[in-house]
Amino acid sequence: MKVTEINNLLKGKGLKITKVRKGLLSEISKSPKALDIGQIQKKLSKKNITPNLSTIYRETQTLEKNNIIASCEIFGKKEYRVKVKGEVAHCLSCNKITPLSPSTTKKIKNLDLQLNDARSFSIFQENSHLHGLCNKCSS
Ligand SMILES: [Zn+2]
Numbered sequence: 001m002k003v004t005e006i007n008n009l010l011k012g013k014g015l016k017i018t019k020v021r022k023g024l025l026s027e028i029s030k031s032p033k034a035l036d037i038g039q040i041q042k043k044l045s046k047k048n049i050t051p052n053l054s055t056i057y058r059e060t061q062t063l064e065k066n067n068i069i070a071s072c073e074i075f076g077k078k079e080y081r082v083k084v085k086g087e088v089a090h091c092l093s094c095n096k097i098t099p100l101s102p103s104t105t106k107k108i109k110n111l112d113l114q115l116n117d118a119r120s121f122s123i124f125q126e127n128s129h130l131h132g133l134c135n136k137c138s139s
């Protein structure tokens, strides 16, 4: 995301534009992989932005509440990525996030509905993304 995009996004949500917030969003949106809090801190410190972990944690919560970023927990570690439209696939091995095409997203939604029918219970996909292995990691 460009600086102007980030500023507009934050403004649009009624959020104050702070150095930490901007830096955080820039790093998360730039990264092809989901990042945990420690990795975010490392990336920020390279830019001379040095919030402590609890600040980063608080900021990610704010951004998540405002639907700007999404998180998931793998192996007990919370990881953050930018929220995009449609489904994404999240590689459990290298953490890479791959957006899925609208047609794939639709197929998954349909499959979900079929499974719900078949099992007569509902699958909750709160984060709208899939876990698995990317091409690189599965080969
Ligand atoms: Zn995930």
Ligand SMILES: [Zn+2]
Pocket (backbone or CB within 6 Å): 091, 092, 093, 094, 095, 096, 133, 134, 135, 136, 137, 138
């Ligand atoms: Zn992978």
